[in-house]
Amino acid sequence: MFIIDPNFNYPKETESRVLIRFQDCDPLRHLNNAKYFDYFFNAREDQVPKIYGVEMREIIKSFDAVWVVYNHHIAYLKPANMAEWVRIVSRVIWYNQNTLVVEYCMFDDSKSYLKTLMWTTFKYVGMNTSRTVEHSEEVEAYLKAILYPGVEYHSAKFDERVYQVKNETRSIF
Numbered sequence: 001m002f003i004i005d006p007n008f009n010y011p012k013e014t015e016s017r018v019l020i021r022f023q024d025c026d027p028l029r030h031l032n033n034a035k036y037f038d039y040f041f042n043a044r045e046d047q048v049p050k051i052y053g054v055e056m057r058e059i060i061k062s063f064d065a066v067w068v069v070y071n072h073h074i075a076y077l078k079p080a081n082m083a084e085w086v087r088i089v090s091r092v093i094w095y096n097q098n099t100l101v102v103e104y105c106m107f108d109d110s111k112s113y114l115k116t117l118m119w120t121t122f123k124y125v126g127m128n129t130s131r132t133v134e135h136s137e138e139v140e141a142y143l144k145a146i147l148y149p150g151v152e153y154h155s156a157k158f159d160e161r162v163y164q165v166k167n168e169t170r171s172i173f
Contacts (some may be wrong), residue, residue: 011146014047014090017109019031020084036116037072039080040104043088054145065133067100067122073158074118077166078108085109093155097134097142099123101153105165114166118159119158 024035031039037098049055060066066172079107080086099121106116126133151161 002154004138006141006145008119008145010133010145011051012146013089014044014051016043016047016088018043018086018088020080020082020086028079029082031081033076036076036080036106036118037076039106040088040090040118040120042140044090044102044104047090052142054142059139060127063139064127065124067124070121072100072118072120073155074116074147074159075162076116077162078113078115080106080115086115087111091148092143093119093148093151094147094149095135095147097140098132100124100143103148103151104158107169112169114162114169117162117165119155119161121155 018039018040020031024038025030026032045056056066087109089105089107091103092100093103102120102122104116104118104120105114107114123132124135125131125138
């Protein structure tokens, strides 16, 4: 069982430095489009336990439910090249009683430009019923504690968000 400390200011995003592997690239030496999913999910899976102190298996065991992928929106802006170091940032940008949206960004190593942005929508599903269930109070508290502020989420506004993150990245450096 995990416990959210209401007095602790949890980080609102995870970040990993990742090497693009040869076996994950196409003949042009770019990361294969399907492999972006693996890189994004693995980076978040590695960082969440370190940052938030919770393992996915704990949530599954405690609440008999799990988040499953419902859909993706993805924009491939610049290729990730073989043997290149990149930064992967992920953050929860929206949730409701049974749904969660995580934003994944891949940047160059210095975070001076955005390579890829993806929104993944997850549904919270009961392990015994395989049907959508509502988040428990504890899970709601967890999501509230880690919610990344300032993103106006609406699935139809994905392209606007890509433009916004690209411009924010340019203005930082």
